[in-house]
Amino acid sequence: MQTFLKFLQDSRRWTAVLIIVAVLGIGWIGLTAAPSSATTGGLIPSPRPGFLAPDFTLDTINGEQITLSDLRGQVVVINLWASWCPPCRAEMPAIEAIYQANKDAGLEVLAVNTTYQDDEGAAAQFARDFGLTFPILLDRDGAVSNRYQLQALPTTYFVDRQGVIREVIPGGPMKESLIQSKVADLLAEGVSEQ
Numbered sequence: 001m002q003t004f005l006k007f008l009q010d011s012r013r014w015t016a017v018l019i020i021v022a023v024l025g026i027g028w029i030g031l032t033a034a035p036s037s038a039t040t041g042g043l044i045p046s047p048r049p050g051f052l053a054p055d056f057t058l059d060t061i062n063g064e065q066i067t068l069s070d071l072r073g074q075v076v077v078i079n080l081w082a083s084w085c086p087p088c089r090a091e092m093p094a095i096e097a098i099y100q101a102n103k104d105a106g107l108e109v110l111a112v113n114t115t116y117q118d119d120e121g122a123a124a125q126f127a128r129d130f131g132l133t134f135p136i137l138l139d140r141d142g143a144v145s146n147r148y149q150l151q152a153l154p155t156t157y158f159v160d161r162q163g164v165i166r167e168v169i170p171g172g173p174m175k176e177s178l179i180q181s182k183v184a185d186l187l188a189e190g191v192s193e194q
Contacts, residue, residue, distance in 0.1 A: 047148040049167055053078065053159045054147045058112065058137040061124045065133055066110065069163065075102075075186040077109045077179070078157040080145060083122040085153045091173035092130050098179045099134050103189050106161070109134035114153065116142035158182045160189065 003086040045054040053076070057067040068076065079095060081088035092111075099109045113123040115138040126138045139145050148157070156179075160166050167182055 013151075019026060032065060047157070047165065047168065049165050051165055052163050053157060053165050056144045056146060056147065058139060059162045061113075061120065061138065063117075063134045064135075066137060068110070071108050072163050073161050074106045074108045075161060075183060076159040077107070077183065078112060078148075078159060079109065079154055080112045080139075080156075081146065081154040082114045082118040083126040084118065087172035089126075089130075091154060091179075091193060092126075092132065094174060094176035094179055096130060096132055096134070097176055099184055101180070102183055102187060103134075107183055107187065110137055111135065112137045112139050112144055114142070114145050114150070115140045116145070160186050170192050 045052045047054060053068060055069045057065055059065055068078075077095065077098075081092070081125065083089075095109060095111070099107060111127075111132065111134060113120075113126075113136060115123060120138060120140075123136060123138065126132075137144075148155070154172045156169045156170075156172070156174060157165050158167040166186060169178075
C-alpha cells in the first residue's frame with residue numbers, strides 16, 4: 001500500500017501516465033476515424049436542408065421508372081402524399097398549377113404516393129381526378145418514406161439543380177404562392193449560375 005501511495009505522490013509518474021494515456025487516445029482516434037475520402041464535403045444524403053436528397057428509383061403509375069439522380073440539372077419538388085389525406089388533396093391543384101407554369105424552365109415534380117399505406121388504384125384515380133400531369137411514383141414498400149424520415153403527410157422537399165435539399169415543408173396544405181416563391185428562387189439560382 002505504501003508503494004501505491006508513493007506512486008500517487010510522485011508528480012513525474014503522474015506526468016508519464018498522462019502522456020501515455022494521451023498518446024493512446026490520439027492513436028485510437030487515428031485508427032478509428034473515417035477517412036476524409038469517405039465523406040462528401042458535408043453533403044452526405046440526408047432528408048434535411050443543405051444535404052443531398054437521398055437517391056431513389058421508383059415505378060410510376062404508368063409502369064415507367066424514375067431515378068431522382070437522373071434529374072440533376074433540374075429543380076425538383078418531391079411531394080410525399082396519400083390519396084386519403086385531406087391536406088394532400090387540398091394542395092395538389094396548387095402543385096399542378098406551379099408545375100404547368102414552370103416545367104419549361106426546368107421544374108420537375110415527383111409525387112411519391114405512400115402506396116404501402118395507400119392503394120395503387122386509389123392513387124391512379126386521385127391523379128385522374130385532379131388532372132395531374134407530373135409523374136406519380138409508387139412507394140410500395142415504404143423504403144423512400146423511411147429514407148426521407150416521413151413523419152407527416154404531405155411532406156414536400158424542394159431540391160436544387162445540384163440535388164441538394166433546400167427546404168422541407170412537413171404537413172400542408174401549401175398555398176400556391178408559397179410553392180411558387182420556393183420554386184422561383186431555385187429556378188433563378190440556376191439561371192444566374194449558367
